[in-house]
Amino acid sequence: MAIPSWLPSRSWRTYSFRITLLYFALLGASVLILFGVIYWVTADFMRNQLRAAIKADEFYLTDAFAVGGVDGLAAEIARRGGTPGRTPNYYLLEDPTGKRIAGNLEPRAAVTGWQEVPIPPHLDSDEVAAPGEVDVLLARGRMLSNGWFLLVGQNEDRFADFQDQIVRIAGWSLAGVFVLAVLGGRAISASMLRRVAAITDASSEIMRGNLGRRIALRGTGDEFDHLSANLNEMLDRIQMLMDGLKQVSNDIAHDLRTPLSHLRQRLEDARDKATSAAEYRGAVETAIGATDEILATFGALLRIAQIESGTRRAAFAPVDLSAVARMIAETYGPVAEDRGQHLTSRIAEGVTVNGDRQLLTQLLANLVENAVRHSPAKTTISLALDDRPDGALMSVRDDGPGIPADERRKVFRRFYRLDASRTTPGSGLGLSLVAAIADLHRIAVELANAEPGLLVTLRFPRMGPP
């Protein structure tokens, strides 16, 4: 389709403008159909009106004939304007020989019933009739009881005028619809383009490096606001992730420097001071141990990153959480006992969740190990699993030292360690891993004061179609 040059090319290419054109086509079609129906209905109505008028005329004339005979009828015809001149009414009264006795029409063959009769040129009220073109009138012929012929007719001009009028109005309406559609389309697409342009501007500014830039909302709650709000939320999340990443790189740099420099010191010590093979061996063993710890930290960081990427979710399958909890209780019961602690469990049977069995095992193991490692002897650790209608509920409770309220959120951060636990071996990544696994499974993790001790609650999402 060729693009008219007067259309702004940018508006033309917009989706909204094309929609406007489609609207115009639809509106135009409905205008045409509407006027078509009006035309048809009024034509029918007017034709019936005309026939009724002719019949009424004829009825009066027949009446006049019954009362006054041929003379009365001729007089009535003359009185009703059956004289030459400008009149919509036409009459013809002929005697049985076909001679015109009264009326303004030329004598013609006596035909009864509805017919179209040419209007004599001198009687035609239509001044603009083209030469050679003869207008017709609608007429009805009838034989009177004495064998005379009566023809009553009326001009169809009014009717034709009306029809012309309808066609003209339809044309103008169509033109009006077109103009409105074009103007409306331009207005709509211009306003949409403005909104889109705002989003485009904001995103290019963000691409140029102004990461804090957000798309302005209008507050109308329309689709554009909705889209912009979503985009803003996405940007916030990306920025949060980037900040997190920055934080992590800082943490890694800091937290791995310490063990690496310790390692270096020890090796240096060994080089300078070790004299026997046994001493060298000892130093090497320590160095290997230290290296393993650093590698374990790296491994845990990679694992957290991989879990946070969310790709594991594709492999989710139903997991028998009861079996996992039983296995953890069975495994850590003796471990706790060896440390003079006590592990109890109350596990509901047949609790199933959608997830990754390996990761859920690790999640639970980390929580129980946390309780075991950070609590003194005589602590009781209890593991519970309940099947609730709104999803499985798991809890790990201990009556150990607990976590101060203001630090409960922070413990999920990478490398974060409570002052009290700085001397306990560990990477400070255990709870970060817990948070990552819980996030992946959409499990809500709550830390609360168990008075005394710590209560960790895991609320699993309701098992449904994944």
Added chain:
Amino acid sequence: MRILLIEDDSATADYVAAGLSERGHRVEQVGDGRAALEQAKGEAYDLLIVDRMLPGLDGVSLVRRLRAEGIATPALFLSTLAGLDDRVTGLEAGGDDYLVKPFALAELAARVSALGRRPALAAETVLRIGDLELDLVRRSVTRGGRPIGLQAREFRLLEYLMRHAGDVVTRGMLLENVWDFHFDPQTTVVETHMSRLRAKIDRNFDPALIQTVRGHGYSIVAPV
């Protein structure tokens, strides 16, 4: 054992080859995936050690192709990826074990021996070491005819040791196979359960069957 080591990093390859040769294995090295495919098809090896990332043809595809051609030589994957999925894809492709780099040579050696051993016949329902008997059907254990009550986890631990009698099994192997733990616990899970198992199996009997291999793992050995 005759081992084909498929590894493109020559430092790792030499280190592994030297370590395994010292332990009495015959190691052949190849650094390219396609060459390895031909070699593994043409020669009879007892074990393949396959790096995941190889030039030519990656390790997982290599093993998958071998399995498709009906070659069932046990394969152990080596990978630097601590990935969660890598283990699964490796095993699904037909690998028999998986070890993440860096690893201790002792760990690799233990896994190599475990893979070299033909699996116990499926029909075997009773495992025996000396006077220790483990009945897989009745889930019962006796030593010198006296019944010994074991917890479920202890039973699996003993079963795994006995299936690899004479070999060193490492902490990692036990965690993976007895507990299905694919992470490193921060507590003495293996040590605690092992010491309980030993208390039941060995304390009131002579000689002790379960040996600690210092720094490497455990081994159950039949008395001479």
